[in-house]
Amino acid sequence: MRKIRVAAALAAVSIIISGQPRAEQPSGAFVLKSVRTFDGESMHEGWAVRVKGDRIEAVGPAASIDVSGAKLIDLGGATLLPGLVEGHSHVLLHAYSETSWNDQVEHEPLALRVARATNHLRSTLLAGFTTIRDLGTEGAGYADVGLKMAVNEGIIPGPRMLVVTRAIVATGTYGPKGFVPEWTVPQGGEETSGQDIIRVVRDQISRGADWIKLYGDYRWGPHPGSHPTFSLEEMKWAVETAHDAGVPVAVHTSTPEGMRRAILAGADTIEHGNDGTPEIFKMMAEHHVALCPTLTAGGGTRRPGQPESPMRARRREVFASALAAGVTILSGSDVGTFPHGDNARELEAMVDFGMSPQAALKAATSTAGEVLRMDIGEVKAGKFADLIAVDGDPSKEISAIRRVRFVMKGGTIYKQ
Numbered sequence: 001m002r003k004i005r006v007a008a009a010l011a012a013v014s015i016i017i018s019g020q021p022r023a024e025q026p027s028g029a030f031v032l033k034s035v036r037t038f039d040g041e042s043m044h045e046g047w048a049v050r051v052k053g054d055r056i057e058a059v060g061p062a063a064s065i066d067v068s069g070a071k072l073i074d075l076g077g078a079t080l081l082p083g084l085v086e087g088h089s090h091v092l093l094h095a096y097s098e099t100s101w102n103d104q105v106e107h108e109p110l111a112l113r114v115a116r117a118t119n120h121l122r123s124t125l126l127a128g129f130t131t132i133r134d135l136g137t138e139g140a141g142y143a144d145v146g147l148k149m150a151v152n153e154g155i156i157p158g159p160r161m162l163v164v165t166r167a168i169v170a171t172g173t174y175g176p177k178g179f180v181p182e183w184t185v186p187q188g189g190e191e192t193s194g195q196d197i198i199r200v201v202r203d204q205i206s207r208g209a210d211w212i213k214l215y216g217d218y219r220w221g222p223h224p225g226s227h228p229t230f231s232l233e234e235m236k237w238a239v240e241t242a243h244d245a246g247v248p249v250a251v252h253t254s255t256p257e258g259m260r261r262a263i264l265a266g267a268d269t270i271e272h273g274n275d276g277t278p279e280i281f282k283m284m285a286e287h288h289v290a291l292c293p294t295l296t297a298g299g300g301t302r303r304p305g306q307p308e309s310p311m312r313a314r315r316r317e318v319f320a321s322a323l324a325a326g327v328t329i330l331s332g333s334d335v336g337t338f339p340h341g342d343n344a345r346e347l348e349a350m351v352d353f354g355m356s357p358q359a360a361l362k363a364a365t366s367t368a369g370e371v372l373r374m375d376i377g378e379v380k381a382g383k384f385a386d387l388i389a390v391d392g393d394p395s396k397e398i399s400a401i402r403r404v405r406f407v408m409k410g411g412t413i414y415k416q
């Protein structure tokens with residue numbers, strides 16, 4: 001185990017040494033040429049993209065693109081596409097197969113968690129994910145705000161970050177739990193009840209939250225499984241307060257009742273939705289609430305030849321009913337529960353569960369740009385020059401997104 005860790009650390013160091021001097025400042029102009037370009041919506045052949053500063057200046061058939069004063073980058077037979085978006089990450093967590101959530105929250109000092117997170121951010125960017133929505137520090141306070149600053153100031157390489165700080169949980173429902181009742185143990189999220197949720201939302205926004213994350217249900221109380229936490233009224237207070245500041249709200253919820261409350265409260269996205277029913281998904285579509293399905297977190301991946309578990313079969317059925325209801329899908333994996341940089345798993349899982357590869361790509365690019373309200377996810381003039389190139393054609397074989405040859409974020413090249 002220790003040997004593996006040292007090897008991994010050395011590999012990471014060599015990336016820093018060999019990778020950083022190559023990053024180019026986004027002052028000049030580039031023209032990127034490739035055989036295939038996925039623009040966020042559909043595939044085009046023989047296109048070129050002109051980048052100026054941190055934005056895309058022009059896109060179209062190669063012959064129509066002005067190459068004057070630009071550095072030409074020929075990506076050959078690779079597919080050019082928008083930088084991918086991870087809709088649900090936890091950069092301050094590492095794989096549960098290494099260390100359980102409880103042990104990370106209870107025994108890993110903040111500095112250790114931040115040190116790991118800097119590696120996670122680099123792996124994520126080099127895997128072609130140029131934006132993440134990080135949905136909770138899970139006991140690591142406001143460290144996501146500082147990490148985002150470090151990326152934006154060019155101190156460490158990483159994707160664009162939307163952060164939520166501590167996430168909001170109903171009093172007594174979250175973890176770590178299981179201690180003697182006389183002890184009050186610090187929690188992995190910020191606890192609140194009643195109208196105090198208004199204060200907590202405002203406080204988190206003042207400390208740098210771009211989104212608010214609520215836990216709308218959780219495993220709590222005397223009975224097994226998840227049960228609703230916040231009342232509809234509490235959720236409404238939270239959503240109204242966040243929306244006043246132009247801050248959207250993501251709600252972790254898997255029970256039909258938790259999902260129903262989130263929809264009626266005006267939430268912008270629902271995370272997981274594991275037990276969503278056709279009626280609930282219809283409601284989501286009608287209220288324009290997007291679903292971030294995190295199929296990977298619920299045992300979504302399967303090795304070839306491995307039989308399908310009952311849990312996985314159930315998730316397949318639920319995801320199919322969300323698609324049938326026309327719910328907007330934002331690709332998000334809950335990475336952090338599994339290794340950072342392996343975010344492609346979610347797109348593979350969505351395809352395995354019945355989505356077309358092109359629809360899966362859309363969920364991680366143009367749809368993500370819309371749901372996250374950012375100028376990203378499209379190869380289109382005026383959008384941020386977040387562009388990647390992969391070997392092969394991911395609209396035919398989704399796993400091609402693992403073969404990342406080129407990564408540009410905001411006009412700066414991080415991998416070539």
Ligand SMILES: [Zn+2]
Pocket residue numbers: 088089090135334
């Ligand atoms: Zn999560």
